[in-house]
Amino acid sequence: MSIDSNDFREALQPQDALAIVITVLGVAIAIFLPDSIVKLIGGSIAVLGGIAFYTTLRARINDRVQIRKKRTTLPPPSFKTNVSTDPRTSAKRIRFDDFQETFHVNDESEDKGMAEETHPAAGSKPSPPLPSTFQATMHFDDVGNNDFDSHDSYTTDVDEGFTIVGTQPVSPVDARQEHRGKDQESRSRSTPVSRKRSVATLPSGTTSESQSNRGEKKRKKHGRKLQTNQDRTEESVSQKEKTRGGVKAGSDQAGARSGDPVPVGVGAEAPSRGQLQSAVRRQIRMVLDELSPDSDEESFGAEPRAEFVKLVNQVLKGIARSIDGRSILFFWMNLEKGHFIPEACVTRGDVKVRLGERIKLSNDLISQIARGGVPEIITDISPAAESELVPYYREKADTHSFVGVPVYFQAEVVGVLAVDSTEESGFDEGSVATLAEYTLLIGQLIRSYAEKFDLYLMRQSVEAFEQLHSSVTGGTRKPSEIATLLTEQSVTMFDSHFAAVLLYDKTKGEWHIASCHAVSREVQDHILSLLPDMHNSLASMAARRADEIYRPNVQNEMCIAPEEKIPDGGSFLALPLMASAKCYGSLALGHTSPGAWVARDIDLLRDLVRYVAMAIEVVNTNEALEEQLVFDEETGLYNTAFFMGGFDREIDRARDFKTPLSLALVRVETPQKFAPERKRELSHVSVLEVRNLLAKKLRPYDLLGRFSDNTFSVALVGRSDQEAYLWAERLRKEIAGHIIPFESRTLSVTVSAGVCNATDSSDKAHVINGARQALDKAAKDGGNTVVIY
Structure with missing residues (x-):
C-alpha cells in the first residue's frame, strides 16, 4: 500500500505524541548517557516506542479511504467518511455521512434549472480562446471484448463506440475549472484538447478483430457499410502523443488560412473541405442512429413506465462508460411494504439478475443503504457473505466490491443506484460523486414519470367513465x-x-x-x-x-x-x-x-x-x-305489466262465461335500407303509425298494449283463433298498403302476427308462449305474414 505525505500527516492524531516522545527519549538516553546498561535500556525503550507508533499508524492508515487520483474536469468533492468493519462478514464499510448536504438531494428546496453560471477565480487571468475554425474530436471508444449486456433488450446499443466530429469553438480551459482556483488553472491550461481513451469499464486488451466484429454487428443493425482500418486506428492513437504540438501547429495554420478548418492533433496533412463535410455527416448520422430508438420499437410516450425504463437504461449505459464496474443496477425501493425490485441493469458479466422480482428488505447492502439514506462503499466482500450482502443475483457471481448511492424523491429514498465489481477495492470517492450526479438525473426522471403517470391514470379513469357512460346510456x-x-x-x-x-x-x-x-x-x-x-x-x-x-x-x-x-x-x-x-x-x-x-x-x-x-x-x-304506471310513455298504450293484469281478468271471464278469447302479438318490420343512425327515429315513427291503425281496428272492450319495443299485444274478446287470424290478416294488408310520411320522403312498413287461442286455457304464460312461438315462425318464413299457434 502506497502512502503519500498527505495521508501520513492526516493519519497523525494528538495521542500519538506520547509514543513519539518515548521514542525520542529512548534515543537520547542511548546516545548521550555513558553507562552501557542505561544505553541498552534507552535503546530498548526507543525500539518499543517506535514499534508501537508504527503499528498504530499503519492500522489507522489501512482504515482510511485510498483515493486513486484521476484527472477529471470536476474533482470529486470532499466527503465526511465513516469507516467500519462488519463483524459478521469482515467487510470494510465506508459510509458518506454528508451526502445529502454535498449534493442537495432534497429536491423540494429549489428548482433553478439545469444551467449554472460560472466565473473565473479571483485574480486569475482568463486564457484566450482558440480560433473557432478548429475541429474538436471526441472519441467514445469500444467497450471491449466483454460487451455490456442489458437484460431489457438493449444489448446492441453499447456494442460499438462512436466518434463525434464537429465545428465548434474550443477552449483549453474548462470554465468550470477556472473558479476552482489558481492551482486548477495552471493544470487546465496544459491539458490537451484531444480526449484520451477512457479506461472506465473498458478491458485493457481490446483487439482490432473484436472491434471489427462489433462493427459488423452494428452495421447489420443500422443497414450501413462501415470500414474499419487498423492502421488508421494505430495512427490515431499515435497522434495523441502529438496533440500538444498539433494544437500549436493548428494555430499557425489557422492564422495562415483562416477559412480552412484544421483538425486538432493531426500533424501531417489536413483533409479537404469535401472530405471533412462527408465525415461530419456520416459521424452525426451514426450518433443519431445510436441515440434514436429502432423503428420497430415501441415509441416513447405510449406508456409512462416503459418510457421510464428505457431512459433509465440509457442512464446506466452512460454510467458504464464512466465507472469501471461489472454491473450497474437501479433498484426501486418500497420501505413501507418492506421490499425492493431490481428495475434495470447493464452488465458485462455472465450473471443472472433477478429483474422485476420483489426482494424483501433484510441485512443486504441495498436495504442498508435505503434505510440509512447515505452512500456506502464495500471494499472486500468475502465469498461466504456474498449471497447475504448481494441478493439480487440468482447465484453467486464472485462479487468483491460494491458501491451504492440512494435516489431521493420528495425527501424520501425511492431507489438505489449501485455498481459492483469482481475486483477488491474497485471504487472510491470519485465513484460516489459520479453516481450521485446520476442519481439527481434519475430523480428528475422519477418526477417526470410520476407526473406522466398521474396524467396516464387520469386518462384511464376518464376513458373508463366514458365507456361506462356509453354502455349504460342509450339502452335498458x-x-x-x-x-x-x-x-x-x-x-x-x-x-x-x-x-x-x-x-x-x-x-x-x-x-x-x-x-x-x-x-x-x-x-x-x-x-x-x-x-x-x-x-x-x-x-x-x-x-x-x-x-x-x-x-x-x-x-x-x-x-x-x-x-x-x-x-x-x-x-x-x-x-x-x-x-x-x-x-x-x-x-x-x-x-x-x-x-x-x-x-x-x-x-x-x-x-x-x-x-x-x-x-x-x-x-x-x-x-x-x-x-306503478299504467300507460307506456312513448305510445300512450297500456304498458306490459298493466296489460298482463287485464289479460288475466279476461281469461277468467272467458272461462266463466264460456266465451272465446284470443291473443295476437303484432310485430312492426321496418325497412333495412336506412342508415343505422336513422333506425331509431324511423322505428319510432313506424310504431306510432301502426298504433293508430291498430286502435281503429279494435272494439272498445278489446285490450291493446305494448309488449316490447316494436311489438304490440292485442286481447280479442269474443273471437276464436280463426276469427282472430282473419282480423290479423286484414290488418296486415292495410298496413302494407299504408304510406307513412318520413321527413321529405315516404315509406311503408309491414307487420307479422302470431295468434293463440286462450278460450280453453287458464295459464296466461302458456298463451303468451304460444303466441310468441307463432310470431317467431312468421319471422322465419320471411315476415309480412300471420301464423296460428
Whole structure:
C-alpha cells in the first residue's frame, strides 16, 4: 500500500505524541548517557516506542479511504467518511455521512434549472480562446471484448463506440475549472484538447478483430457499410502523443488560412473541405442512429413506465462508460411494504439478475443503504457473505466490491443506484460523486414519470367513465349487466386476482355474485359458484355497513364465503355500491400479493363504484316507476305489466262465461335500407303509425298494449283463433298498403302476427308462449305474414 505525505500527516492524531516522545527519549538516553546498561535500556525503550507508533499508524492508515487520483474536469468533492468493519462478514464499510448536504438531494428546496453560471477565480487571468475554425474530436471508444449486456433488450446499443466530429469553438480551459482556483488553472491550461481513451469499464486488451466484429454487428443493425482500418486506428492513437504540438501547429495554420478548418492533433496533412463535410455527416448520422430508438420499437410516450425504463437504461449505459464496474443496477425501493425490485441493469458479466422480482428488505447492502439514506462503499466482500450482502443475483457471481448511492424523491429514498465489481477495492470517492450526479438525473426522471403517470391514470379513469357512460346510456340494462361492466373496468385498470360484485336477487330473494372477472377461468368459475355469507364475510360487511374494508394482508379472515379458496397473505378490498338513498351491494377485489393497492387506486375505484351504484339506482327506480304506471310513455298504450293484469281478468271471464278469447302479438318490420343512425327515429315513427291503425281496428272492450319495443299485444274478446287470424290478416294488408310520411320522403312498413287461442286455457304464460312461438315462425318464413299457434 502506497502512502503519500498527505495521508501520513492526516493519519497523525494528538495521542500519538506520547509514543513519539518515548521514542525520542529512548534515543537520547542511548546516545548521550555513558553507562552501557542505561544505553541498552534507552535503546530498548526507543525500539518499543517506535514499534508501537508504527503499528498504530499503519492500522489507522489501512482504515482510511485510498483515493486513486484521476484527472477529471470536476474533482470529486470532499466527503465526511465513516469507516467500519462488519463483524459478521469482515467487510470494510465506508459510509458518506454528508451526502445529502454535498449534493442537495432534497429536491423540494429549489428548482433553478439545469444551467449554472460560472466565473473565473479571483485574480486569475482568463486564457484566450482558440480560433473557432478548429475541429474538436471526441472519441467514445469500444467497450471491449466483454460487451455490456442489458437484460431489457438493449444489448446492441453499447456494442460499438462512436466518434463525434464537429465545428465548434474550443477552449483549453474548462470554465468550470477556472473558479476552482489558481492551482486548477495552471493544470487546465496544459491539458490537451484531444480526449484520451477512457479506461472506465473498458478491458485493457481490446483487439482490432473484436472491434471489427462489433462493427459488423452494428452495421447489420443500422443497414450501413462501415470500414474499419487498423492502421488508421494505430495512427490515431499515435497522434495523441502529438496533440500538444498539433494544437500549436493548428494555430499557425489557422492564422495562415483562416477559412480552412484544421483538425486538432493531426500533424501531417489536413483533409479537404469535401472530405471533412462527408465525415461530419456520416459521424452525426451514426450518433443519431445510436441515440434514436429502432423503428420497430415501441415509441416513447405510449406508456409512462416503459418510457421510464428505457431512459433509465440509457442512464446506466452512460454510467458504464464512466465507472469501471461489472454491473450497474437501479433498484426501486418500497420501505413501507418492506421490499425492493431490481428495475434495470447493464452488465458485462455472465450473471443472472433477478429483474422485476420483489426482494424483501433484510441485512443486504441495498436495504442498508435505503434505510440509512447515505452512500456506502464495500471494499472486500468475502465469498461466504456474498449471497447475504448481494441478493439480487440468482447465484453467486464472485462479487468483491460494491458501491451504492440512494435516489431521493420528495425527501424520501425511492431507489438505489449501485455498481459492483469482481475486483477488491474497485471504487472510491470519485465513484460516489459520479453516481450521485446520476442519481439527481434519475430523480428528475422519477418526477417526470410520476407526473406522466398521474396524467396516464387520469386518462384511464376518464376513458373508463366514458365507456361506462356509453354502455349504460342509450339502452335498458339490468343491474347484473352493469355489474359486469364494473368488474371489467376494475381488472383492466388495476392489477387484481379477481373482481366480483355482490347484488341482491329479487326473484330468488337472496344475495349472490352477480359478476366476476379473474386471472383464469378456473378462479372465475369458483368465485361465481360461491354463496356469500352475509353475516361474517368482509364483502357482506361492506354491503351491510356501507363502509370500505381494506385488508393489505389477509390472515384467517372470510372474504366472501366459507368455502372460498382465497390464499392468506394477499390483499382484499371491498367497496360498497352506495348511491344517494340505498346500498345495493359491494365490489370485492382480491390479490395474491400483500399491499397491492395504494390510496390513489382506491380513490379511482371509489369513483367508479359510486357511478355504477347511481346507475343501478336509476335502473331500479325506473323499474319501480314502470310497475306503478299504467300507460307506456312513448305510445300512450297500456304498458306490459298493466296489460298482463287485464289479460288475466279476461281469461277468467272467458272461462266463466264460456266465451272465446284470443291473443295476437303484432310485430312492426321496418325497412333495412336506412342508415343505422336513422333506425331509431324511423322505428319510432313506424310504431306510432301502426298504433293508430291498430286502435281503429279494435272494439272498445278489446285490450291493446305494448309488449316490447316494436311489438304490440292485442286481447280479442269474443273471437276464436280463426276469427282472430282473419282480423290479423286484414290488418296486415292495410298496413302494407299504408304510406307513412318520413321527413321529405315516404315509406311503408309491414307487420307479422302470431295468434293463440286462450278460450280453453287458464295459464296466461302458456298463451303468451304460444303466441310468441307463432310470431317467431312468421319471422322465419320471411315476415309480412300471420301464423296460428
